[in-house]
Amino acid sequence: MTVADAGEQSEALTSVLELLRLERTGHDTCSGTSLEHLSGRVYGGQVLAQSLIAAAATVSDAGLPAERLPHSVHGYFLRPGKLDRPITFEVERMRDGGSFSARRTHAIQDGRPILSMITSFQERQPGLDHAEDPPEVPGPEGLESSADLFSRYDHPAASFYARTGAFDIRHVEGSIYVPRGHSPLSRQALWMRSRGRVEADQLTHRALLAYACDQVMLEPVLRRHELVWTSPGLSVASLDHAMWWHRDVRVDEWLLYVQDAPSAQGGRGLGLAKVYDRAGALVATLAQEGMVRVHEGS
Template sequence: MTHPTPDPADGVPADAPADAPADDPTAAVLGVLDVTADPETPDLFHARSLAQPGGRVFGGQVLAQALLAAGRTVPADRLPHSLHGYFLRPGDVRKPIALTVERLRDGRSFTARRTHALQDGQPILSMIASFQEDQPGVAYAEEMPADVPAPEDVVSALDQLEGIDHPVAKFWTQEAAFDVRHVGGSLYLGADPEPGLGRQMVWMRSRTPLPGGQLLHRALLAYACDQVMLEPVLRRTGRSWAAPGLAMASLDHAMWWHRDVRVDDWLLYVQSTPSAQGGRGLGAARVFTRDGTLVASVAQEGMVRLPG
């Protein structure tokens, strides 16, 4: 899916994006993630899209919708522990999305589902997710980096972009559902002053408290992380979101949930970029709670085209 800039937005009727910003952007996200079961066709669900500055469906949105549709066909005591998805075509925010779920396996401990997200009969996303019931076993995890500034001591994108007369800046400050805070500075207005490492740390949480259980919060984590997954590629190359001629789009997305998570609590994304080649860049992230618990690991490859 296209990345004109990190971007969630407003809720819409089934056939068209909304024109006005929502009073509660988080409620707008919850609205579009509430996928509707088809009354006549088993394992078919319907969804709509949030408005976007470029008119294309935000990848994190359709990924979260696909996961939630799959989760609606799984026993409630089995939660998603991994997903692997491919973004196949750009989605159009003006058109409804059909989500078809295929029941691949129902085992004693694990359940597997494949979801296709369709517009005009063509897949825009194909995803496989695995669900597992809670079980005992060996347990360990990497530790969160030491001496990370608290989120209260990091500038919010909402403050950084406030008052800037630009559609994307207005979008972020008025309609974004998540408060995003880059340790050491963001890439919205300019490049990293010390490029070359391709690493970043980002605090993020929803702007308002959220209801719901683990299936919803794990889907919202997939939604949220898609906003920042390719930013380490920009840092490594000394570019920003404002670079002339920049074109970025998510190609695939892999995610593993290790422990329970709430996206209305502060989460730290520790990010890197292992490689870029052939117009593609790979982003990786480990996600920690504020108290240092590792809750998820994420990887995403994207098309990254930069002017020479």
């Protein structure tokens, strides 16, 4: 199998990009809508990305002497979001310093926050520079595409993701969407790329990385316990999320996620990921804790 250029935007990717075009409703407020999701609630990566865009809007209009890009976010998912309700993003301008800016964003529905997130921004500056090298893994060529996998299965989840998946995902150890036998590993590697070119600024690419990563962050927890996304009785929800962008990133070029799950306990699991570009540069580090439960008798 050969892997061509990302090509023209898929309809699903275009929908995600439209989702990030928030309506400015006040000096420090924006409004956004939601895409449908199989869970029946707002997808966590969506509200993360939208909150980031809302925060960035108050940095770009702050009259600062140079562009500042997000370098870290720390957020808590507080309530499930409703798909049929608009989301209001209220931004608090916490600080604008000589090099850094900080913003707190509350994503609100029906008067209550569904996400609370702090974002830090920094202008481009020189400094010390080093990073760990990626492990040796097979490239995306020859690995099974999530789109090809979904097209082969007659299952509601497969049909949904075949229609709405904005990213091509290729697991090195084999898909975790359907059972593949016993392999109790707490680590995995996968390649991901948007299904189409993204002609946009670096802020949008960083927001799209936040959008995309939420769908895979807890997979090492499932893999360690020989679970897949279609396991009966499985219930998964993101609780908190942190990410650090180290270098510029393009989501329409192949990105390697190197993931691990150092612990699961008390109905919660922790997922970690390092994200590398195709040249081997470390572009981001991610951490997420989520609720992971298996209801017996389902």
